[in-house]
Amino acid sequence: MPIKQYLKKTKIWRSIFRHDFQDTPRTRLQRIFGNVFLHLHPVRIAQDALKVTYTWGLGGISFYLFLVLTVTGILLMFYYRPASTLAFQDIKDLTFAVTLGRLLRNMHRWAAHLMVVVVILHMVRVFLTGAYKPPREYNWVVGVLLLVMTLFLSYTGYLLPWDQLALWAVTVGAQMAANSPLVGNEGPFKLPFITTANDARFGLIGGTVIGDATLIRFYVLHCIAVPFVFSIFLCVHLWRVRKDSFSKQTGAKVDVWPHLVSREFLAALLVTVILFVWSLVMEAPLEAEANLNVTPNPSKAPWYFLGLQELLVYFDPWIAGVVLPTLIILGLLAIPYVDVNPKGVGYWARMRWKRVGSVPIWYAEERPFAVSVFMLGILLWFVLIFIGTYCRGPNWEWYWPWEAWSHRRISQLTLHNLPNVWGTVLLAGYGLLGVPFPKALRERLAAQAGPAAPADLSARLHGVLGLLMAVALFVPFLTDPALLEGLGRSRNAPVVSLLYELMRQAGPVLGYPVIASFIVLVGLVIGWVGGQCARFKDRMLDELGLIKYAIVISLFLMMMGVLAKIMLRLAFGIKYLISLPGFNFNI
Numbered sequence: 018m019p020i021k022q023y024l025k026k027t028k029i030w031r032s033i034f035r036h037d038f039q040d041t042p043r044t045r046l047q048r049i050f051g052n053v054f055l056h057l058h059p060v061r062i063a064q065d066a067l068k069v070t071y072t073w074g075l076g077g078i079s080f081y082l083f084l085v086l087t088v089t090g091i092l093l094m095f096y097y098r099p100a101s102t103l104a105f106q107d108i109k110d111l112t113f114a115v116t117l118g119r120l121l122r123n124m125h126r127w128a129a130h131l132m133v134v135v136v137i138l139h140m141v142r143v144f145l146t147g148a149y150k151p152p153r154e155y156n157w158v159v160g161v162l163l164l165v166m167t168l169f170l171s172y173t174g175y176l177l178p179w180d181q182l183a184l185w186a187v188t189v190g191a192q193m194a195a196n197s198p199l200v201g202n203e204g205p206f207k208l209p210f211i212t213t214a215n216d217a218r219f220g221l222i223g224g225t226v227i228g229d230a231t232l233i234r235f236y237v238l239h240c241i242a243v244p245f246v247f248s249i250f251l252c253v254h255l256w257r258v259r260k261d262s263f264s265k266q267t268g269a270k271v272d273v274w275p276h277l278v279s280r281e282f283l284a285a286l287l288v289t290v291i292l293f294v295w296s297l298v299m300e301a302p303l304e305a306e307a308n309l310n311v312t313p314n315p316s317k318a319p320w321y322f323l324g325l326q327e328l329l330v331y332f333d334p335w336i337a338g339v340v341l342p343t344l345i346i347l348g349l350l351a352i353p354y355v356d357v358n359p360k361g362v363g364y365w366a367r368m369r370w371k372r373v374g375s376v377p378i379w380y381a382e383e384r385p386f387a388v389s390v391f392m393l394g395i396l397l398w399f400v401l402i403f404i405g406t407y408c409r410g411p412n413w414e415w416y417w418p419w420e421a422w423s424h425r426r427i428s429q430l431t432l433h434n435l436p437n438v439w440g441t442v443l444l445a446g447y448g449l450l451g452v453p454f455p456k457a458l459r460e461r462l463a464a465q466a467g468p469a470a471p472a473d474l475s476a477r478l479h480g481v482l483g484l485l486m487a488v489a490l491f492v493p494f495l496t497d498p499a500l501l502e503g504l505g506r507s508r509n510a511p512v513v514s515l516l517y518e519l520m521r522q523a524g525p526v527l528g529y530p531v532i533a534s535f536i537v538l539v540g541l542v543i544g545w546v547g548g549q550c551a552r553f554k555d556r557m558l559d560e561l562g563l564i565k566y567a568i569v570i571s572l573f574l575m576m577m578g579v580l581a582k583i584m585l586r587l588a589f590g591i592k593y594l595i596s597l598p599g600f601n602f603n604i
């Protein structure tokens with residue numbers, strides 16, 4: 018009897034493999050059922066779900082990268098000791114003395130970066146194919162938590178090489194924790210018992226300065242605690258994909274073995290090859306040993322947090338580092354519960370050109386609001402990351418990517434705060450733009466004064482709001498000649514410079530009326546845009562109900578507010594709208 022035949026008849030073989038390896042429909046099914054790793058799959062799957070262009074394999078690749086990170090991470094742990102006197106040396110040894118150590122380290126590092134990118138792309142795919150809609154809402158929530166943990170895993174790993182890059186990147190993050198409202202020692206509305214020795218930063222870094230306690234804390238978080246929790250959530254995530262059924266259900270059913278399993282295998286092979294080549298040709302960065310006395314300028318956070326660091330230019334640290342990230346996460350979690358549009362599940366959002374007036378816009382036919390807002394958020398995020406990575410040099414000064422950095426360049430930036438009263442008016446006006454007309458009021462008005470009355474009144478109210486906002490924005494410059502001159506001359510606030518030149522050339526007699534008409538024009542534009550959106554707001558209120566509407570509009574106003582604040586700084590040189598230094602509260 019040939020040895021293979023003999024082996025297959027032994028008790029040991031049969032105890033492991035419950036099925037034959039002949040390719041029959043029955044054994045295909047048995048392979049999926051009888052294998053602990055494969056049985057997360059269903060035995061059959063819709064043919065269209067196999068199309069690479071539906072998922073791009075992004076969820077599977079994220080999972081595979083997590084496996085690569087676990088394996089390379091465990092191997093690194095054989096050599097690495099988390100103590101400030103040893104860590105950097107161990108990394109050097111790994112790079113220069115340990116056989117294949119450099120490749121191992123490079124693979125771990127690049128796989129971590131790749132995983133962050135792939136998980137974000139997976140989220141975008143899930144969003145654009147509407148796969149978060151019922152019954153998959155909960156799995157979207159689990160996914161968001163996985164994304165947060167992926168970022169946290171990467172961040173905690175950043176410190177471990179104990180070089181300058183690591184130390185100062187983590188310092189930026191720790192500083193943000195110190196600025197948390199209530200529980201941060203440098204944040205607003207600090208609770209009375211909060212000190213440097215018990216605030217959020219202390220909790221994160223295990224002391225008042227980054228040192229051995231931080232290293233062991235990050236090591237345990239990075240190697241054990243976070244991967245442990247991550248694995249549990251990952252099991253839930255994959256199990257739910259199975260239980261909720263996959264979002265793509267069209268096409269004939271085909272066997273998962275071999276159709277899906279072979280594709281997964283090929284994707285894993287491709288990722289492995291890419292990682293190998295990447296790790297052979299590109300070194301993971303390693304700077305000089307960590308030194309608390311030598312601060313690099315600029316100190317930059319890991320790239321995926323650079324968007325937040327860039328926001329520090331426009332907002333106080335507690336807003337940029339704590340409030341905005343929290344709201345972003347809450348906003349992502351809320352998406353499946355506030356999006357009540359049942360359309361768009363199981364296929365990519367259908368995009369189409371349309372003319373609004375004479376402006377052609379490219380928009381998603383069935384989910385225009387959801388898709389535009391989500392993609393604008395992602396775009397904004399990556400633009401900020403790009404600016405933080407390539408356009409910021411020493412002292413966080415702006416440099417074009419092709420410009421050489423200079424540590425001697427002196428900033429010419431002149432900024433000022435809007436007087437609190439006007440800032441409050443501007444902010445309140447902006448908030449009021451989100452308020453819709455209650456349905457009952459609209460109906461009463463229409464019954465009393467005709468069907469066009471609600472729209473007319475709404476347009477007029479928006480006009481008043483727009484005017485009020487324009488006045489709040491311009492008047493402080495016109496009532497304070499020193500401010501107009503200082504900021505106007507500095508040339509870093511183009512709109513103020515324009516006002517300044519106008520007043521200089523035309524003199525107050527001509528200048529004021531011209532500017533007044535300009536203010537009215539700006540007010541009318543804001544009012545017109547608001548008025549155009551009014552009908553949309555009212556419809557949204559009717560469809561979503563008050564609570565969901567309030568959540569959606571607040572998150573939307575927050576996102577557009579970030580953009581608006583950036584614009585106000587770039588065009589008007591405004592640093593804060595409201596500034597209460599006594600409370601550490603600047604906005």
Ligand code: HEM
Pocket residue numbers: 072074075076077078079080081083136139140143146148149153156157158159160161163164167251254255258262263264265
């Ligand atoms: C480490 C992170 C993650 C891993 C390993 C992972 C893994 C997977 C896998 C393997 C699938 C099956 C289909 C596919 O490949 O697309 C999947 C589907 C899904 N994932 Fe993730 N995922 C992760 C993060 C996320 C995130 C960040 C979100 C959303 C915020 C998310 C939401 C979903 C949803 C809703 C499905 C069902 C998709 C459908 O039925 O079309 N996942 N995930």
